[in-house]
Amino acid sequence: MSQEDKEYKLMCSDLRELMKEDRMKRVIWHILNQTGLNIDCFTGDNHTFFLEGRRSVGLDIVKFMEDADATLYPRLLLDYQKLSRRDDNES
Numbered sequence: 001m002s003q004e005d006k007e008y009k010l011m012c013s014d015l016r017e018l019m020k021e022d023r024m025k026r027v028i029w030h031i032l033n034q035t036g037l038n039i040d041c042f043t044g045d046n047h048t049f050f051l052e053g054r055r056s057v058g059l060d061i062v063k064f065m066e067d068a069d070a071t072l073y074p075r076l077l078l079d080y081q082k083l084s085r086r087d088d089n090e091s
Contacts, residue, residue, distance in 0.1 A: 008067075011064075011068075012064075012067055012068035012069075013068070015064065015065065015068040015069075015072070016068050016069050016072070019065075019068075019069075019072050019075075019076070022079075022083055025076055025079055025080060025083060026080075026083060028061070028065075028076060029076065029080045031058075031061065032058050032061060032062070034054075035054045035055055035057050035058030035061070036051055036054050036055050036058065037055055037058035037059065037062070039051075039055075041055055
């Protein structure tokens, strides 16, 4: 196993641990939203390339999450709904 593979495996382990924390879930959710992961990027002009570049970063993050644990991203989708309702009730 190469040094790069070992480092990636360690980062995956770190992500699994970090994603147990609600505050990390909120941060990752915010970052993914900023990438425009779930929007239509086509604008009909060159801005499409910019939006697709941002979206590509979001897809890379999701891939990293899936490499760490195939259930991390689906759990984030489910858990974030609960977190946002709880946060709304606390404010």
